[in-house]
Amino acid sequence: MDDTSDQGVIDRRRAMKLAAGGGVAAGAAWMAPKIEGMSVSPNYAAAATCGSGSMGQIAHDSNNCGYYGDTECWGNNCCGTWGFSGTATTSAPAKSFSLNGGIRGGVSDDSGRVDLTVNGIDPPHQRCVVNVSGNCTGGATFRGGGTFTFNNNGSVNDILIDCQGGGNVTADPDGQIRVNMTCTCL
Amino acid sequence: VAELRRAFPDLRARGRSEPVDEVVALQAADVDGRPWERRNRATPGWVIAHERGESLGLVRLDEVAGFLLSVLTDRLLAIEPGFAHVHAGVASIDDRAIVVPGPSGAGKTTLALRLAREGALLTDEMAAIDRGAGRLRSAPRPVSLKWQGHLAFGDAVDASRRPADSAGWWIPPDELGTTQVDETGPGVVALTERRPGAPALVPATRAEALVALLESSFDVARDPVGVMDDLAWLAASSGAVRIAYEEAADAAPLLIDHLRAGGPDGHLEEMGPPGANSRVDPEALSVILDGRAVIHHPGSQAIVRLDPAGTAVWRSLVAGVHPGGTDVEFVQQLRDAGLIGVGGDE
Numbered sequence: 121m122d123d124t125s126d127q128g129v130i131d132r133r134r135a136m137k138l139a140a141g142g143g144v145a146a147g148a149a150w151m152a153p154k155i156e157g158m159s160v161s162p163n164y165a166a167a168a169t170c171g172s173g174s175m176g177q178i179a180h181d182s183n184n185c186g187y188y189g190d191t192e193c194w195g196n197n198c199c200g201t202w203g204f205s206g207t208a209t210t211s212a213p214a215k216s217f218s219l220n221g222g223i224r225g226g227v228s229d230d231s232g233r234v235d236l237t238v239n240g241i242d243p244p245h246q247r248c249v250v251n252v253s254g255n256c257t258g259g260a261t262f263r264g265g266g267t268f269t270f271n272n273n274g275s276v277n278d279i280l281i282d283c284q285g286g287g288n289v290t291a292d293p294d295g296q297i298r299v300n301m302t303c304t305c306l
Numbered sequence: 307v308a309e310l311r312r313a314f315p316d317l318r319a320r321g322r323s324e325p326v327d328e329v330v331a332l333q334a335a336d337v338d339g340r341p342w343e344r345r346n347r348a349t350p351g352w353v354i355a356h357e358r359g360e361s362l363g364l365v366r367l368d369e370v371a372g373f374l375l376s377v378l379t380d381r382l383l384a385i386e387p388g389f390a391h392v393h394a395g396v397a398s399i400d401d402r403a404i405v406v407p408g409p410s411g412a413g414k415t416t417l418a419l420r421l422a423r424e425g426a427l428l429t430d431e432m433a434a435i436d437r438g439a440g441r442l443r444s445a446p447r448p449v450s451l452k453w454q455g456h457l458a459f460g461d462a463v464d465a466s467r468r469p470a471d472s473a474g475w476w477i478p479p480d481e482l483g484t485t486q487v488d489e490t491g492p493g494v495v496a497l498t499e500r501r502p503g504a505p506a507l508v509p510a511t512r513a514e515a516l517v518a519l520l521e522s523s524f525d526v527a528r529d530p531v532g533v534m535d536d537l538a539w540l541a542a543s544s545g546a547v548r549i550a551y552e553e554a555a556d557a558a559p560l561l562i563d564h565l566r567a568g569g570p571d572g573h574l575e576e577m578g579p580p581g582a583n584s585r586v587d588p589e590a591l592s593v594i595l596d597g598r599a600v601i602h603h604p605g606s607q608a609i610v611r612l613d614p615a616g617t618a619v620w621r622s623l624v625a626g627v628h629p630g631g632t633d634v635e636f637v638q639q640l641r642d643a644g645l646i647g648v649g650g651d652e
Binding site for chain 2: 151152153154155156157158159160161162
């Protein structure tokens with residue numbers, strides 16, 4: 121028998137339906153062998169067989185993110201918001217999850233801020249993990265970011281990002297922010 | 307923080323797991339007001355739970371207790387791979403278990419708590435089966451009492467402390483008139499059915515108990531062979547009873563009387579690997595309990611229970627012996643369920 125064939129699976133499902141409808145035992149003669157009951161074992165450990173889905177990494181570069189005059193600057197032209205979005209899709213079963221957000225900063229800010237929102241989670245069956253990281257040039261050190269686990273759809277705002285130190289009068293440090301998400305069926 | 311301190315007085319897994327100890331550390335430190343970090347200024351009320359610098363999750367304030375317990379459950383399943391875990395409420399009476407397997411919302415907590423008033427509570431959610439020691443185990447934890455469930459406990463529950471927008475809340479067992487133990491011996495498996503009217507208790511077969519345990523297993527998909535062995539041991543070491551009831555308070559005395567009446571252990575026949583000429587699918591796992599076969603096919607997730615005549619046929623098929631005079635329709639049903647191979651000359 122080919123256990124992996126579609127036909128095999130269909131036959132088993134058909135047998136389940138027969139059992140559920142009482143068809144399996146119907147018509148059995150006295151002392152005839154019988155199936156007394158049929159059911160399906162649970163799939164609590166689906167995480168072991170469900171493929172995880174990761175979205176492509178989103179990266180943003182910041183010019184002059186460190187010292188901009190005497191402050192730090194993140195965001196488009198040191199102002200405004202960089203928007204980003206991405207999708208992660210799991211396999212078996214296929215399900216898509218979205219990540220949207222933005223990076224805020226301004227010339228008067230001492231650091232940048234990341235906002236992010238995750239949707240597509242059907243609790244308690246999936247979980248998404250979003251990682252915000254970064255690096256800095258010009259001798260500066262990146263701090264902030266973090267890893268955030270979503271068991272429900274939701275948002276996290278005001279995630280600090282910062283390039284500390286480095287730079288000089290003529291060359292301020294640059295920074296790169298990376299955001300990625302991995303979703304898993306539970 | 308006050309609710310956490312009340313709900314988690316002793317969240318630990320018998321000192322046998324570092325990961326759970328880390329959760330305890332997180333909880334304990336949170337009481338001191340340190341590592342639980344509120345970072346979402348735009349949506350007050352969300353908490354990011356940190357554990358040694360790593361984010362564990364994003365949860366609402368009123369879901370923190372449930373979140374911690376889900377972390378505990380995940381960790382226990384991960385760190386106790388040698389144990390089968392069953393989704394069940396379990397009370398311990400005279401150091402013997404009354405196991406009530408079932409899905410969420412079936413009334414496990416209410417019945418287990420009511421039973422535990424005559425003894426102690428092992429768990430309202432998940433029990434680990436330690437076959438080597440012949441015991442059932444669980445980590446002490448608060449119980450999850452749903453709104454309708456609290457009505458069974460009258461004044462024992464302060465309804466004013468119910469979270470505003472939650473279906474239930476977490477309460478230490480001692481506030482509900484019982485104590486909690488972390489292990490007990492096997493006793494009886496109770497198959498429950500909610501229906502109006504007076505409670506009715508009838509004997510069940512141990513094969514039915516094993517099926518109910520398989521249907522409530524947390525890890526049968528991860529380790530079908532080991533879990534089958536553990537659950538078959540528990541079913542064979544326990545009595546089996548079916549009870550229909552409306553109110554847990556009425557069902558509990560009947561179950562306790564049945565437990566105390568006792569009875570000999572069941573006869574468990576371990577099935578060896580299929581014989582050389584067997585037509586049985588090699589993936590099919592089976593045991594025979596008190597003369598009835600219970601078969602689990604991990605690939606199709608089918609659980610099949612046979613009557614004694616069907617069990618005799620199954621025994622022959624496993625051994626590779628032609629059963630002779632077998633009902634053709636029965637064999638076809640086994641084949642349809644994926645339990646025997648296609649093309650065999652059964």
